[in-house]
Amino acid sequence: MENGHHAVRQLRYWPAVGSPHGVEVLDFAALRSMDTQRRRVLPQRPDFHVLALTAAGVGTIEADFLAYRLAEGSVVWIRPGMVHRWSDIDACEGPLILFRPGFLPGFTTAEATAPACWQLDQQRLELALLAAEHLGREHDSAARSPHVASPALLSHLLAALLLRALPDAPARTDPAPAGNRSADVFRAYRAAVEEHFTDWHHVADYARALGYDVRTLTRATRAATGTGAKAFLDQRILLEARRLLAHTDLPVAGCARRLGFRDVGNFTTFFRRQAAMPPAAWRTAYGAAGTRDA
Template sequence: MHTLTTRPPIPIYPLERDEMTGGSSFSIVRSAGELPYEPDVLLPHRKAYYMLVFTKQATGRHWVDAVPYVRQNHALYFSSPSQLLVKEEPTPFWGARIMFTNEFLALQQNAALRHLPLIQNPQNGHELALAPADEAVVDDLLAQLEAEHHRPGEWQHPLLSAYLTVLLTYLSRLYTEQFPGGEPSADQRLLRTYRASIEEHFRERHEVGAYAELLHISAGHLSEVVKAQSGRSAIKHLHERLVLEAKRLLCYTPQSLKEMAFDLGFSDASYFNRFFKRETGVTPAEYRASIRKMYQ
């Protein structure tokens, strides 16, 4: 596992311009065992897009937010723009990748996709096993997507959206089966909205009241619903997100404690140090030393 020692903060890679659609918001790529040349992905990075990787045959190991995954055959791996990714080494795989951006999801015909469980990912999953029947359905939909991807014209984008909607809806059903949760109630939707707001604003908003104001509800109601639905206080959700980002920075960047505190919106490094130790039981320096030793 590589860690950064002299590189700048974690890079974010955009989706490259697609030759078939002419845009940079959606792409589908087949792989038939070629060994990719991807030197940059061997270092910590984020992608500025959602990615679904369907593996018929695969080898190697990669990391998502400091969690290792040994790649399996007949599986789906999915990631979102916020996650921190590392691949240990370039390895061939047989399958396909689908990539799309937030801008793609913002299109009117794709708006409903943003609310699917696979995209929301409330259980923080990354891997789905595909049974033979599921893989057959996925293969058929991938073939339809690929055919439209190679057929430019006025109907290309509507059909790509239609096939992708079916695919992501089908995978969302698998997601709910493999990561049980059920259909969300109004209170569960509020919890998801709160967590999404944290994802967007955690660096500059450190108080529950600030999120209640964003959501146009009282802080007391927000705290009550979040506690009832998740078993954890509203402030705990916020602190967990700050700790996750701090762990990413400690593991993958050479930032000093002062730089990290500023990046995460803390007034000074000593306050950040106390916050991190209170939440994790160790200081940032102790965590950095232990996690890098584990990855070596």
């Protein structure tokens, strides 16, 4: 990475030949064959989504400081910007779907609420694998014989796969219907947070920019994620702080400046309040854990 992110590889979405529609279908075996140098085991940060279904085998993945054990039925959803590493997928089999942000705009709420990894029972796994196979076949057909309807077909099939694979929480994970004002408000707030969280640390800043009041943003965010607008913003800042501390050699003061804090004292107070320890201690603890895992 640039600007101090020396330990994390930035992954850009470069569609393969025949995959011009913002989605690509491959599998664990293809990932291994393309990565003969095993760079997948090092921290990386994509600017696209990766949805993986484990049809067989066992393995491990680490995503934003949490380790997940993969087994038959495991689903992994890596969102754009998520720092992760495929610690061990040598024995894993199953499909991987890569897609651009915005390819399924109606799934903004699901992106915010679904975990990075969860488990499907056998029946749901079989149905999800069928949905992934259908998407893969349509993807191959679109690559061979592009059609004006190909993007819409791929988008609908990907939506069907996600609906089939998402964890059970219908009120929180179903795609928001068009015209749902609360979902639209949250979608706008989430996009603004992603763009401005290093500069704007108060919900009122976003309310003014978006033309809503703070209570409206809070209600919409709580409806979508189960937490308020301020907590949502603070967690986004905290996540980036952890990424900087773990994956760069920036001093704590440099991390504070990168995140828009006026001085290191304010940053330390914020981090201690959110993480229950000061940033330097968290960096030391994470480094020690990484040494033990190595």
